[in-house]
Amino acid sequence: SQKIEQNSEALNIQEGKTATLTCNYTNYSPAYLQWYRQDPGRGPVFLLLIRENEKEKRKERLKVTFDTTLKQSLFHITASQPADSATYLCALVTLSGNTPLVFGKGTRLSVIA
Amino acid sequence: SAVISQKPSRDICQRGTSLTIQCQVDSQVTMMFWYRQQPGQSLTLIATANQGSEATYESGFVIDKFPISRPNLTFSTLTVSNMSPEDSSIYLCAAGEPSNQPQHFGDGTRLSIL
Numbered sequence: 001s002q003k004i005e006q007n008s009e010a011l012n013i014q015e016g017k018t019a020t021l022t023c024n025y026t027n028y029s030p031a032y033l034q035w036y037r038q039d040p041g042r043g044p045v046f047l048l049l050i051r052e053n054e055k056e057k058r059k060e061r062l063k064v065t066f067d068t069t070l071k072q073s074l075f076h077i078t079a080s081q082p083a084d085s086a087t088y089l090c091a092l093v094t095l096s097g098n099t100p101l102v103f104g105k106g107t108r109l110s111v112i113a
Numbered sequence: 114s115a116v117i118s119q120k121p122s123r124d125i126c127q128r129g130t131s132l133t134i135q136c137q138v139d140s141q142v143t144m145m146f147w148y149r150q151q152p153g154q155s156l157t158l159i160a161t162a163n164q165g166s167e168a169t170y171e172s173g174f175v176i177d178k179f180p181i182s183r184p185n186l187t188f189s190t191l192t193v194s195n196m197s198p199e200d201s202s203i204y205l206c207a208a209g210e211p212s213n214q215p216q217h218f219g220d221g222t223r224l225s226i227l
Contacts, residue, residue, distance in 0.1 A: 004155075034215060043117070043205050043218030044156070089155070100146070100171065101216060103155040 002027040006090060006104040013080055014112055021075040021107045023090035028102070030092035033066055033073045038087045038106065047088075048075075080111045115140050119206050119219030126226050131194045134222045136206030141186035146207040146216065147179070156205065162189040196226045 003026040013019050023033070031052050036044035050057045050066045050073065057064045063076040077084050087108045091101040116139040126132050136145065145162040160168040160181055168181040183189045193200055203223050209216040 041220065043119075043207070043220045044216075046114075046215035046217065049215060091156075100158045100161065101156075103157075105153070105155040 002102075004028065004090065004092060004102055004104045006088075006107045008107045009105070010108045010110070012110045012112060015081060017080055019077040019080045019084070019109055019111070021088050021090075021109065023073040023075070023104055025071050025092060028071075028092060028094055030068075030094055032093040033064075034091045034093070034101065035062075035064055035073075035075050036089040036091060036103075038089060044089055077109075080109075082111045082113050085110050114215075115142055115208050115217045117206055117208055117217055117219035119222055121222055122220065123223040124225070126196055126224065128197055128226055130196055131192055132196065132224065133190050133192045134204055134206070136189045136191070136208075136219055138187045138208045138217075142208040143186070143210050144208065145183060145189045146209070147181065147189070147191045148205040148207060150203045150205060150221070159191070159204075162191075193224065196224075198226050201225050 005024045007022045034049045035047045037047055038044040048057055048059055048064045050064045052068055061078045065074045087106040089103050089106040091103045118137045120135050147159040148156040149159055150156045158171050159174045159179055160170045162168050162181050162183040164183045164186055178194050180192045203221040205221045206219040207216040
């Protein structure tokens with residue numbers, strides 16, 4: 001069956017460290033993978049998109065990698081701050097295009113000062 | 114990026130009643146989506162709202178239970194019909210363009226059915 005899994009339900013890290021979140025998928029052929037941030041009581045906010053032919057994408061302190069062999073995306077936040085505390089969702093779009101986003105359950109990140 | 118306004122932000126409803134949720138976008142968008150998010154769970158797509166045609170529903174969701182309107186390129190409604198406690202959830206509206214562009218979300222409607 002098709003699955004998209006974010007391995008950690010919750011992740012606690014010390015301020016200033018790099019947070020690494022994992023997204024694995026099974027039985028999908030994603031063309032794109034997106035990462036969103038969701039704060040309590042708010043809707044998800046788009047952060048980064050990476051295409052299947054891209055290995056890495058960066059935006060300020062954020063970095064996303066995409067390994068189609070491992071069927072995995074990693075999301076990194078460097079020099080993490082308490083303000084980075086939120087739930088981070090990965091979502092994929094399959095090769096058939098214009099298909100709905102399929103979301104993982106998210107990882108709740110807490111950055112401790 | 115598009116700004117999405119959704120209302121009501123929350124409601125408590127009686128079993129057997131219906132509630133219509135409104136979603137307004139500040140610019141014209143091709144695609145609008147309705148999701149459900151239960152506590153601790155991922156977002157599940159209910160349907161894609163198409164302007165000028167019927168919505169496209171995902172497996173497990175039917176038009177009689179979740180009728181959707183999309184009268185123009187900036188507005189959509191989702192009705193949750195004949196509600197039961199199992200319908201208690203957060204309902205989110207999103208908007209975007211084709212070709213796998215990012216989606217922009219409203220802040221959701223928190224619905225509780227007694």
